[in-house]
Amino acid sequence: AQSVAQPEDQVNVAEGNPLTVKCTYSVSGNPYLFWYVQYPNRGLQFLLKYITGDNLVKGSYGFEAEFNKSQTSFHLKKPSALVSDSALYFCAVSYTGRRALTFGSGTRLQVQP
Amino acid sequence: DSGVTQTPKHLITATGQRVTLRCSPRSGDLSVYWYQQSLDQGLQFLIQYYNGEERAKGNILERFSAQQFPDLHSELNLSSLELGDSALYFCASSVAPGGPYEQYFGPGTRLTVT
Numbered sequence: 001a002q003s004v005a006q007p008e009d010q011v012n013v014a015e016g017n018p019l020t021v022k023c024t025y026s027v028s029g030n031p032y033l034f035w036y037v038q039y040p041n042r043g044l045q046f047l048l049k050y051i052t053g054d055n056l057v058k059g060s061y062g063f064e065a066e067f068n069k070s071q072t073s074f075h076l077k078k079p080s081a082l083v084s085d086s087a088l089y090f091c092a093v094s095y096t097g098r099r100a101l102t103f104g105s106g107t108r109l110q111v112q113p
Numbered sequence: 114d115s116g117v118t119q120t121p122k123h124l125i126t127a128t129g130q131r132v133t134l135r136c137s138p139r140s141g142d143l144s145v146y147w148y149q150q151s152l153d154q155g156l157q158f159l160i161q162y163y164n165g166e167e168r169a170k171g172n173i174l175e176r177f178s179a180q181q182f183p184d185l186h187s188e189l190n191l192s193s194l195e196l197g198d199s200a201l202y203f204c205a206s207s208v209a210p211g212g213p214y215e216q217y218f219g220p221g222t223r224l225t226v227t
Contacts, residue, residue, distance in 0.1 A: 032212060032213045034215060036218075042220060042221075043115065043117070043203055043218035043219050043220045043221050044156075044203070044205075044218040045115070045218070046115075046215045046216070046217060046218075049213070049215050051213045090156065094211060094212060094213070095212070096212055100146060100158040100161055100169055100171055100211060101146075101158065101216060102158070103155065103156040105155050106155065106156075
């Protein structure tokens with residue numbers, strides 16, 4: 001069955017430092033991978049997706065993610081964290097023929113000033 | 114603003130009651146999804162509609178039902194409510210169903226069952 005795992009419940013990083021939020025997936029076939037962000041009392045916002053092609057995907061707010069097929073990973077990265085990046089981040093997976101997204105459990109990112 | 118609207122924002126009701134949550138998708142999106150977000154279950158897919166037809170079911174209870182109307186808005190009906198149904202309910206929409214299409218989420222309806 002398809003699934004995604006976010007191994008860290010929380011990630012703490014200092015403002016200005018690079019950040020990484022980890023995601024691994026388990027899908028037979030070619031996955032479509034997504035990152036969403038959720039701010040308090042808000043809905044999920046789409047950040048970026050990987051469909052095919054270039055393994056490095058750039059998204060909103062300076063975020064990027066790298067698709068690694070051999071490690072079945074799709075980690076979210078940003079070169080320089082902002083306090084305003086503090087939020088809950090969800091990785092999600094889908095694939096051809098699948099009609100819904102399967103979400104990971106979420107990782108809370110805390111950026112300290 | 115994602116362009117997806119949901120009403121009401123908050124709903125407080127008693128056990129055994131029935132409620133209806135409403136969603137209007139982004140302009141041009143034909144597919145609507147419903148999700149439930151709770152602390153213990155995380156984000157769970159409930160059901161999906163495409164252009165008025167049910168296309169996929171997830172972890173939706175038999176007490177719950179949904180429909181998508183000709184104008185593409187969707188309603189999620191929750192009946193015989195239990196305390197455990199208290200959660201955030203999100204609607205999302207996409208231009209086409211599933212696969213590579215990203216979904217855009219509404220702000221959610223927070224349901225509290227007392």
